[in-house]
Amino acid sequence: MGRKILIGVHLAYWFYVLVIVELANSLAYKNSFISIDRVTNILFLSNAVIFAAVFYINYFLLLPRLFKKKKFLLLVLSWIVLGLLFVGIRFLIQEYLFVKWFGICNYCYADYTSKWPMYVVNNFFQGLSNFIIAGTVIWFADDWLRSEKQQVRLQKEKVAAERAFLQSQVSPHFLFNSLNNIYSMVYHGSPDSLNAIQKLSGMMRYVLSESQSLWIDLPRELNYLDDYIELQRYRIRDAAIRYTITGDASGKVIAPLILISFVENAFKHGVVTDKDHPVVMGIEIDEVRLLFFTSNKISTASKDKTSGIGLRNVASRLSLQYPGLHTLEINEQDGIFEARLSINTLKAQPI
Secondary structure, three states, X not given: OOHHHHHHHXXXXXXXXXXXXXXXXXXXXXXXXXXXXXXXXXXXXXXXXXXXXXXXXHHHHHHHHHHOOOOHHHHHHHHHHHHHHHHHHHHHHHHHHHHHHHOOOOOOOOOHHHHHHHHHHHHHHHHHHHHHHHHHHHHHHHHHHHHHHHHHHHHHHHXXXXXXXXXXXXXXXXXXXXXXXXXXXXXXXXXXXXXXXXXXXXXHHXXXXXXXXXXXXXXXXXXXXXXXXXXHHHHOOOOOEEEEEEOOXXXXXXXXXXXXXXXXXXXXXXXXXXXXXXXXXXXXXXXXXXXXXXXXXXXXXXXXXXXXXXXXXXXXXXXXXOOOOEEEEEEEEOOEEEEEEEEOOXXXXXX
8 A cells, every 4th residue: 555545544543542442441441531641641651652562563573574484383473472572561661660660550450469360361462452463454454455556567567578578679670680591591491490480480479478477487488598599690690609507497487588688688789799708698597596697798889779778677577576586786897798687586476
């Protein structure tokens, strides 16, 4: 939910807890309305501070750190500990320190030895239901609405990525060069001509229809990169390319069209035919991480107006689909462009 709405929900909640509930308690137990003296006295203020501490420790600390990481048992145990701390701190402040310092107390039992079990149960469930569970409900509502909003944004970013890719990569110029080279290969009876046609067809099918999901099998994405690079080898006969893949990609997934922008950038804005400065691209895969790196000499030819849009779009998509689970470093120095991307999970993530 929006920031202003969320603040409004929190203010409404605290108005209910500190005003409506207090008014109900005053009418039920003291047969009177809330007075200014009661609202400003130290017992009321200490309640507000203790209630808020329990609520926001759960809201800002426990739920984001434990629930997001699916540590559910530890979260429940933390709630129990937080509830017991609520009981202990409230007793220490209101039934001991306030009596010692100000001569006032909250429950004011004559004999806490016999009343202690009732005091613990009463306050424990008050802290659990009024502040921990209530805060959890508000946090879940906010998190769900944020996820829905992020999902919509992600879909827009993905459509933009595919549109940018189609405009820059599968452009008439790209298709013309590819088809012209394939025609020449067929005309001269090249044994690679059928493979080139098949690769171009597979590339078009992948972009237009098979990349619509949020996640795709990593081997399919790597096959797409292989086809693209091989097609570029057909087009640029003297291309100097060093491309390696290490590790097992099976059983792993990745966001589609994440890596292709870096490869496309190397061919579009790099010097591809310099044997002394080849285009270097590498992918290293282990059980939980993918490392992609590329390096190429920067072409001195003028760039088109869309230069850099693809990489900025990739950075935006990475922040949406891999928040806190990726690092991206891009450097340009001494005429060399380098990019290094680490994706620290190869499983589908909740968006």
